Amino acid sequence: MASHLLRKPAQAQEGDVTIIHNLLPRDTRLEYVGFKMIDLKPGGRYEETLQDQECCIVALTGKISVTEGEQTFKEIGTRESVFEKKPTDSVFVSGGKLFGIEAVTSATVALCYAPFLEPLPTRWIKAGDVGVEQRGKYQNKRMVHNILPDSDPTASSLLVVEVYTEGGNFSSYPPHKHDQDRLPDESFLEETYYHEMDPGSGFVFQRVYTDDRRLDETMAVEHRDVVLVPAGYHPVGVPDGYTSYYLNVMAGPKRIWKFHNDPDHEWILERQ
Numbered sequence: 001m002a003s004h005l006l007r008k009p010a011q012a013q014e015g016d017v018t019i020i021h022n023l024l025p026r027d028t029r030l031e032y033v034g035f036k037m038i039d040l041k042p043g044g045r046y047e048e049t050l051q052d053q054e055c056c057i058v059a060l061t062g063k064i065s066v067t068e069g070e071q072t073f074k075e076i077g078t079r080e081s082v083f084e085k086k087p088t089d090s091v092f093v094s095g096g097k098l099f100g101i102e103a104v105t106s107a108t109v110a111l112c113y114a115p116f117l118e119p120l121p122t123r124w125i126k127a128g129d130v131g132v133e134q135r136g137k138y139q140n141k142r143m144v145h146n147i148l149p150d151s152d153p154t155a156s157s158l159l160v161v162e163v164y165t166e167g168g169n170f171s172s173y174p175p176h177k178h179d180q181d182r183l184p185d186e187s188f189l190e191e192t193y194y195h196e197m198d199p200g201s202g203f204v205f206q207r208v209y210t211d212d213r214r215l216d217e218t219m220a221v222e223h224r225d226v227v228l229v230p231a232g233y234h235p236v237g238v239p240d241g242y243t244s245y246y247l248n249v250m251a252g253p254k255r256i257w258k259f260h261n262d263p264d265h266e267w268i269l270e271r272q
């Protein structure tokens, strides 16, 4: 039986928009993180009024124009495939505001939601301002695009990153968790993983487990699946020959990413 943490892509049509994922708290039982993935044809429009959530609109692929109030961010988005491995543009919109998206070309857009704690200005997060980070060594190498890290005060609770992992490597590894509000040692953050693979016929493995193993799910994750991480360690392993991409959305009561490594596996960081 498929894990309740693994969500498959769907094809629901709403006007011009194909909804691939629509992960609302009532379906996921996540308290903080919401996630929507939409595909738009050229000229296709999507509109939403935010209430008690803020949103980061990530132009995953294709070109889009995003409007909020008097502002329009025209023809943003930098890539036709996430596997061009270059940062893209995003727009942050605070709670209580209405935004519109119009697709200039065929586009895929991620809508990343978290609770709105204070009103903040709408901001275009330019591709050129996204920090690119190489992490790890040996078979633990990955590249991270920091779209909305905790060091950037654009959002009130939302955190968003993209991660690339080449075949034969593990990421989100050594396994780490952030499910206890016990700062300064660890923060409580829920997380979602939206996965893509190149080639798209690939799969990766993701395990989500807690110390007591009351939660212990190992999933074969395919192209465009989402994995929910309500708690626990959540490493990803990528088979040889395939490249993995994932988009992480994180949120919790405090906007700090402070993780705790699984003590059983932390030693891998100490290798010379």
Ligand SMILES: O=C(O)C[C@@H](O)[C@H](O)C(=O)CO
Residues within 6 Å of the ligand: 135, 142, 144, 161, 163, 171, 172, 173, 178, 191, 234, 248, 259
């Ligand atoms: O460094 C990585 O491998 C990526 C992870 O940190 C990922 O963004 C995550 O698990 C965040 O908690």
